[in-house]
Amino acid sequence: MHSKRSFIVEDLRKAQLANLLTQGKRLDGRSLLDYRDLKIETNLISKAEGSAKVSLGNTQAIAGVKVEIDEPFPDTPDQGILIVNAEILPLASPYAEPGPPDEEAIELARVVDRGIRASDMINLKNLCLIEGKKVYTIFVDVSILNVDGNLFDATSYAVVSSLLTTKIPKYEVKDGEIKQVDEKISLSFDTIPISVTLGKIGNTLIVDPDQEEEALMDARLTLAVDSDDNIVAGQKGGAGSFSYDEVIRATEIARLKGKEIRSKIKEVLGIG
Amino acid sequence: MVVIKRKYVIPGDLITDKNYKPLSNVIKIDDKIYSTRIGLAEITKEGVKVIPLSGPYIPKVNDLVIGKIVNYSAFAWEVDINSCFSAYLPAQNVFGKEFSTSKDALSKKLTIGDLILARIVSFDRTKDPILSLVEQGLGKIFNGEIVRITPMKIPRLIGKKGSMMKTIEKGTGTKLIIGQNGVIVIKGEPQSILRAIEAIKMIEEGAHMQDLTQKIRDFLGIREKEDEDGETDQ
Amino acid sequence: MKMGKLINEEGLRVDGRRVDELRPIKIEVGILKNADGSAYIEMGKNKIVVAVYGPKEVHPKHMSLPDKCLLRCRYHMSPFSTDVRKNPAPSRREIEISKVVKEALESALILYDYPRTAIEIYMEVLQSDGGSRCAAITAASVALSDAGINMRDLVVACAVGKADGMIILDPNDIEDKEGEADMPLAIMPNLNQLTLLQIEGKFTKEEFEKAFNLALEGCRKIHHIQKKALMLKYFGKVEE
16 A cells, blocks of 8 residues: 555554454454544634644644635635645654655545535635635645544544634725724534545454554545535545445445534534 | 366456366456456366466566576676566576686676577566576577567467477478567578568467467468467467 | 536436436557557547556666555646646646546556566546546556456446436536536446545435446446457457
């Protein structure tokens, strides 16, 4: 699965995991469909309009939201702009390297971005100030601080949590001009998309694989589910394959786990 | 007792779901045997195999190959054998055990661009192939025309016990040196060489055909059926 | 912005197809002399050339893997392949597609048969239309079998989408841009295994299952065309 110097799991652990999986258990004691501990802190970067640090087990991601006023894209003159990006920092793992993002980092950023965007979490029409001239551009940048598997979900939760707690400056439109007023407003939300990543090891499906499991798994499937249980985005990764039944089962697991994690995020952020 | 003879297959085609032994270019998944290549599937009592019609040359110990010297050091030549692995020809396998670096200069014996007929004496997953010339008939090839064909079709060109090769040699008045790696050297008069090349190309294009031997005989104007049937001998 | 209806009153699409109909597909095998395997595909307006080189020596040497073949894959769009000129440098989209396409094909390749070597797959989109990654995968697996690399199965890909609330097979450019959702997928048709799945846009539970099955059906039809192209090239005729 990896071309560069990468994480290698001892054969002993491999055998141990295979043995445990037959009993529905994993190396760290989790059941097949258990997530690791999810911790979320918000508003820790005061210079950002929104921020969130997410820990999923030992995987840590921090997201910051910055807002600018820009011209809209020519093909969507009545919509604001949302840009989600992610980067694996060189300090995040002994295997991470400085330099331009490699295919894995690019995939991570694009898959997380699609999950948020395709869900219509943020109504971009609400972010238009003057059609064709002035719109809000919302940048969400995520930095991975520590790598221990399942960067997709950790990154996605950081983006969602930071957006849910973002307060953007308010503008008034007068005579075709915009003027900032001394008030901050929250973004309005139509839905909360939740990313659920599954791994396949042998013929067993697990959720939230850690780094060791990722090194041993045949394939990955990341699915994003919105508040109405729709699948809004997905991406298969890894050199292995899934049977058609496994894909359908994965969508069921994603709906189930998506609901759980959505409640958890809402609870932590105090959203009703 | 042949159960299936020469069924055209492509990768993923199910050859049989009966309990046979998978031999070559097939894969057994859940008791079903599928082809992994484009080729001709055969089921015999020994098992199931596919004779491929395309693909790279993967070295095998004991194969005769025709290679080109591309580099050399004080101890060995590096030889391009038309494969994903570079071959090495150690000096001992040319000069014999008596080889001494001070006495024998490699470049005097073989130099870059030289063509050789050599035998593969060792090769496995972890090591590049090693060649040897220590055997009657091996060594530098001084003249002739080079032709390259898909290595997978060499067995068809040779034929059963060399029958196809003999047919071409007799029909064109040439001498063929055939490397398992898909490289062929033809010796003879210029006109004869051209006819031999044409016959070889016919074999390459028609390797999947049943009546290939007869087609080649017709092309070369050999009427009497004096040769053995030129079937693939693999 | 919606251009208007993508499906008319008679249930026909902008290019006149029914919702479950594929665009015309043409596949040719062995079109590049220098490559070890090659294929050309037309799928709607897509025109894509695929070349396979290898197994070959790995450069740089330290990249080589002791137990299996290193697979490299490049999906690239020519600057003239799109309505607006595309910058020839690989975009983030192309890098991501190269990765998922590589993984989709790797599922089928028996890379352990070629240790310490590399296989390179080059896919050049000469003209793009909806579903270019799917067409590229379909052609690449044909090129890989032309190269004679050991494969468990062919890989065949097809997309499904959603337009005007209807599930549609094999979306074209307009349907891709104006439609509500898109789901490209690839399978190994004999082994019944999924090797690529990407989803963008809303699918309810029912829609997802309907779309998934429609895509599988599309893949099976395209598999037939792959087989025919290979049979024609190698055996000069089509069986069945």
